[in-house]
Amino acid sequence: MGSVKKIYQKYELTDRDVDRIVEMAWEDRTPFDAIEAQFGVREPEVIRIMKDQMKLSSWKMWRKRVQGRPTKHSKLRDDEVGRFKSTRQKHITYNKISKR
Numbered sequence: 001m002g003s004v005k006k007i008y009q010k011y012e013l014t015d016r017d018v019d020r021i022v023e024m025a026w027e028d029r030t031p032f033d034a035i036e037a038q039f040g041v042r043e044p045e046v047i048r049i050m051k052d053q054m055k056l057s058s059w060k061m062w063r064k065r066v067q068g069r070p071t072k073h074s075k076l077r078d079d080e081v082g083r084f085k086s087t088r089q090k091h092i093t094y095n096k097i098s099k100r
Helices: 002-010 015-026 032-039 043-053 056-066
Strands: none
Touching: 002 043, 015 032, 015 043, 015 056, 032 043, 043 056
């Protein structure tokens, strides 16, 4: 998968960054927009990273679960679904983009 290596190089992603992207993408309530805001990686690139990092059966299960899911796409979310903050989020200090 040469294209995935290009994604890693384009965004200068470390192993830690890739692990965090996979973790955020796996979470149902973390929208792709949040990944893009933090790492600059767009949804199609996140999908390719996930496919590279997961077993095929796990990737297929994940894709089926998140495809068209409103909580993964900010524009499809109800106003009732607020911003989700993981209990682990306060412990993460290696974000690529500083908090504002």
